[in-house]
Amino acid sequence: MTEQNRAGTSAPVRQLAAGACVLGALVLLGALLGLVWWQFAPRAEGTALGDGQVFTGTTEDVFAGEGYFVVMTALAGLVAGYGAYMVQFPLALRRLQDLRLVVLVAGFLGSVAGAVLTWRVGVALDGAAHAAVAAAEPGSTVVTGLHLDATAFLVAWPFVFVLQYGLLDAISLVRRDLPGVPPSAPAPEADEGAAEGAAERAPRDGAEPSAQSDPGAPVAAEHDRPGPEESGR
Template sequence: MGRQLAMGGAALGAVTVLGVPLGLLWWMIAPRAEVTATGSGTTLPYPVSETLFAAEGYFAIMTLVAGLVCGYVGYVVQYRFAAWLRADLRLATLLGLAVGAVAASLIAWGIGVALDAGDYERALAAAERGDVISSGLQLRSHSALLLWPFVAVLQFGLFDAVSIWRHDLPHLRTDASEHGSAPAEWPR
């Protein structure tokens, strides 16, 4: 039980920390839409352009790629440790990946929005009615926060399914497979 907790905690921590650089990257590369100040401290989404949705698209693509990478790396690392420790670490790693990816998505979103908030508020306060200013980063489509955990779990699950299909689970291997000679029923 201690090995599973350690592996799950390591997966959770490693993935959660990735939210910080992803949030910084989103803040640096995402385009900002232009909006029109109303003069009362609010804005109108005018002129309307695809830039209004582009920042959300950047966030979605970045978290999707992060999910693919985390799912793959998480499975490979778990596989190696499971073979070495002779323990089934799959569920603990999967739970750590899922919870860590949710936390990392929230952290990335928070960092990106927070870094833009000050400049946007200053520009809005200084704007006259009808002035066009650059808006801050926003994520109106909160479903994008679930892409990272969904894709990480899916990627991990696909690799696990292949291992199950091949009868290649590391914690079930015999000593013969450690020395390079797999049993006859295992495909190479």
């Protein structure tokens, strides 16, 4: 009884531990990607208009910073989705415990947090450029800092993560090797054939099995008529 209680209480603990590890790893990855975005994303030059406003025109560098953000977070979602599913697969098989849902939820929340952290860390590290733009006199040439005007790009990471994770789970479903789900053992063909043969040999409705008769015993007729001597009595 004690072992059963321990097994019952340890299963949710393992699920929470797996989810916490996935969530923490993605949050840390988001902070690191913010540093990478700040280091490699190009900046656009423009003319200061005062009050922190800059006229940049329509050069490629204006959209390059946001393009770097989308590409980096989408690749992070692809790698995170693959890695999360591949990590929980052997853990689920070892304990015969399904961890797919908890890892999916934790990975989605971690992807959202990671995308936000990438954005905020990159912008914060470029604070000196934003301060220079705010202090620039109108008409002077300045270099803009990192920014993300299209906040809809934040969904790239969680979207790709869920898509990759679901694709791997669909492949496991087709292959019938879902992690943590014991496979259903089909009935042997020999047992099915024996069951069918027994059903065919069974007596039909209302019929009784015929008893084996002795070949040397006399067989009485069903309707024996009395002889002439018996009829005269």
